[in-house]
Amino acid sequence: MADLDDLREGCDFGLGESAGEQGFHVKGALHLPWGMKDRLSRIFNPETGKTVMLAFDHGFIMGPTSGVERIDLNILPLVEYADCLMCTRGILQSTVPPTVNKPICLRSDAGTSILTELNDNVIIDIEDAIRLNVSAMAVMLAIGDSKYEAKTVANLYKAADLGSRYGIPVMGVTAVGKDMARDARYFGLASRICAENGANIVKTYYCDGFEKVVAATPVPVVIAGGKKLPEKEALELCYKAINEGAAGVDMGRNVFQSESPAAMIRAVHAVVHKGYTPEQGYKLFQELK
Ligand code: R5P
Numbered sequence: 001m002a003d004l005d006d007l008r009e010g011c012d013f014g015l016g017e018s019a020g021e022q023g024f025h026v027k028g029a030l031h032l033p034w035g036m037k038d039r040l041s042r043i044f045n046p047e048t049g050k051t052v053m054l055a056f057d058h059g060f061i062m063g064p065t066s067g068v069e070r071i072d073l074n075i076l077p078l079v080e081y082a083d084c085l086m087c088t089r090g091i092l093q094s095t096v097p098p099t100v101n102k103p104i105c106l107r108s109d110a111g112t113s114i115l116t117e118l119n120d121n122v123i124i125d126i127e128d129a130i131r132l133n134v135s136a137m138a139v140m141l142a143i144g145d146s147k148y149e150a151k152t153v154a155n156l157y158k159a160a161d162l163g164s165r166y167g168i169p170v171m172g173v174t175a176v177g178k179d180m181a182r183d184a185r186y187f188g189l190a191s192r193i194c195a196e197n198g199a200n201i202v203k204t205y206y207c208d209g210f211e212k213v214v215a216a217t218p219v220p221v222v223i224a225g226g227k228k229l230p231e232k233e234a235l236e237l238c239y240k241a242i243n244e245g246a247a248g249v250d251m252g253r254n255v256f257q258s259e260s261p262a263a264m265i266r267a268v269h270a271v272v273h274k275g276y277t278p279e280q281g282y283k284l285f286q287e288l289k
Contacts, residue, residue, distance in 0.1 A: 035168075052082055052084075052248060052251070053105060054251065056068050057091075067256035071087075075256060076097075078256070079102055083248070086107065087107060106134040109124070109139045109152075123158060126166060137159050139199075140152055140155075141190060141194055144186065152175075153193070174204040176205065182207055188217075191217040192216055202221045204221060210241060214244060225254035226253070231254075231267070232282045234254040234268075235267055235268065235271055239271050263287075263288035267284045270284055
């Protein structure tokens with residue numbers, strides 16, 4: 001029987017105060033269900049709307065390249081400075097302690113490696129993503145690759161179907177291939193195709209005319225860092241991308257191949273979240289390194 005002793009009548013109904021419509025800080029996500037928004041809010045800081053994702057999934061196609069030979073030694077000391085970790089399930093389960101309590105963007109497709117031909121990929125089982133409690137699934141799209149375009153678009157489409165069933169956002173990752181131009185026309189087309197097929201986040205590359213890529217993509221765009229640059233140039237890349245509308249970075253080599261990875265990710269964080277200029281970011285890097 002319900003305990004009716006001291007049952008107090010409600011009296012604080014805030015009459016006259018509007019319940020208020022709450023907006024949402026992630027582009028294109030206002031109408032998504034609660035679980036999706038919860039996961040997106042773990043990735044994108046609700047105060048700044050931005051994210052610094054630390055990408056260390058490179059081994060799944062390249063093996064133990066420079067900076068990811070020992071995830072436990074090279075990468076784990078950096079995770080406290082990242083907003084989100086992007087890696088494969090193998091590294092997550094074997095090497096990343098669950099106690100880090102960071103949102104995970106799980107690399108969710110796999111197939112070929114640099115030794116054969118890239119992009120002949122399939123997606124992992126959604127149950128694995130659920131078991132691992134990930135906050136997003138990342139799937140590569142090889143737009144413009146006549147052999148694998150349709151297969152990778154189908155991968156993204158399927159991931160988006162499954163992700164929406166279970167409330168897990170999907171990040172479309174635009175591949176760059178030998179024959180693909182690295183310009184706003186190509187990245188704009190590839191990013192838009194990701195979003196049209198259900199991606200909730202798009203990862204692409206910075207290029208001239210980047211603001212047009214962002215404007216025509218109805219979900220947040222984050223940039224990959226690409227090959228290692230001198231630290232000041234990498235911070236300039238972040239600064240330009242953020243100023244032209246990027247919702248953050250998903251950066252790997254420019255962090256973990258830096259002469260001081262911890263200083264670099266903290267400088268990137270300051271540029272992304274605090275509006276530091278490249279000069280201020282580089283000064284911070286030098287102070288911290
Ligand atoms: C690309 O598909 C890989 O997944 C990397 O995560 C991505 O390229 C970001 O790493 P980086 O900043 O080294 O380019």
